[in-house]
Amino acid sequence: xTACSSAPAPAPVAPSPTTVAAAPSPTRPVPPRPVDDGMRVxxxxxxxxxxxxxxPFRAHWRDVTTxxxxxxxxxxxxxxxxxxxxxxSRDGRARxxxxxxxxxxRDVERCLxxxxxxxxxxxxxxxxxxxxxxxxxxxxRHGVVEWAEAAIKPAKLSKLKHKISPCRGRGAVLAMxxxxxxxxxSAGVANADDDTxxxxxxxxxxxxxxxxxxxxxxxxxxx
Numbered sequence: 001x002t003a004c005s006s007a008p009a010p011a012p013v014a015p016s017p018t019t020v021a022a023a024p025s026p027t028r029p030v031p032p033r034p035v036d037d038g039m040r041v042x043x044x045x046x047x048x049x050x051x052x053x054x055x056p057f058r059a060h061w062r063d064v065t066t067x068x069x070x071x072x073x074x075x076x077x078x079x080x081x082x083x084x085x086x087x088x089s090r091d092g093r094a095r096x097x098x099x100x101x102x103x104x105x106r107d108v109e110r111c112l113x114x115x116x117x118x119x120x121x122x123x124x125x126x127x128x129x130x131x132x133x134x135x136x137x138x139x140x141r142h143g144v145v146e147w148a149e150a151a152i153k154p155a156k157l158s159k160l161k162h163k164i165s166p167c168r169g170r171g172a173v174l175a176m177x178x179x180x181x182x183x184x185x186s187a188g189v190a191n192a193d194d195d196t197x198x199x200x201x202x203x204x205x206x207x208x209x210x211x212x213x214x215x216x217x218x219x220x221x222x223x
Contacts, residue, residue, distance in 0.1 A: 045131075046124025048088060053132055056119035067111035068138055075186050077177055077216045078105045079140025084116060087131045092121045095129060102188035103138055104175035104218060106201040109188050112136070144177065145217040152210065152219070160207050161223075167199035169223045174200050178217040182209040185216070 057064065071078055083100040097116045099109055124130035149157065164174070172192035179185040187204040189197035200223075209219070 045128035046088075046090065046126040048121060048124050048130045048132065052122045053134070056121060057134065060115060060119065063115050064112065064136070067108055067115065068136075071105050071108050072138070072141060075105065075177070076141035077144050077218075078103055078108065078186055079138045080104075082109065082112065082136045082138065084112070084134045084136070085131065086116065086134060087129055088121050088124055090123060090128050092123045094119055094121075099190040100133065102173055102175045102190040102220075104177050104188040104220075105186050106188045106197065107186075108138070109190075109197075110194075113194075142216065145212055145215045147178075147212075147217045147219040149219070149221060156210060160204075160209070161221075163207055164200055164203040164223070167196055167203060169196050169200050172196060172200060172223045173220065174204060174223060175218065175220045176204050176207075176209070178209045178212055178219060180211065180214065182211045184209060 080103040081101070082103055085096075085098045085100050086094060087096040089095040094117045097113055099113065102109060152160075169189070169192050173190040175188050175190075176184050177186040184205050184207050187201045189200045192200065209217075
């Protein structure tokens with residue numbers, strides 16, 4: 001789900017603490033624990049326990065960090081918590097992997113989605129599908145100014161929404177980092193299929209936004 005005159009930008013906020021700080025090396029985050037305590041996933045279908053959920057993430061953690069590291073070096077302002085929603089089929093394959101939120105980097109998000117979709121889990125107990133959510137915390141190396149939607153002049157916001165309207169991203173969440181001169185330098189999308197996300201990011205990167213005056217601003221919109 002980012003230069004005309006504009007309302008004064010909100011005050012900068014410090015980046016939130018992150019779980020990747022305890023990595024074995026400064027640039028390698030460690031696999032976090034899944035969200036739910038005990039993490040036994042049950043429902044109308046199958047179950048997976050915590051160790052079963054963790055296993056493919058741990059086995060492929062180098063691939064996960066490869067998705068993250070390049071962007072963190074070139075765009076140190078990118079960060080936050082990604083949450084993946086995974087549906088595992090009865091044969092242990094990823095039936096569906098979705099982003100529940102966005103860190104504002106389609107490059108990272110697309111890479112992670114591709115990798116997790118190749119994972120294989122144990123077959124869920126019960127002989128049917130199981131679902132879980134999995135968080136990945138990414139440390140932001142550079143502070144940002146967080147813009148509320150209300151801080152953007154209505155005419156500028158209306159122009160942005162008109163620009164992205166052909167993507168038909170109703171219900172999606174668009175996050176945009178805005179750099180000097182009002183140029184959108186990175187964008188990401190959650191709650192959208194791959195084609196819609198790609199369209200929204202392409203349109204967002206073409207948008208002209210208010211100048212954050214020497215800072216990098218983060219604007220998040222629910223469409």
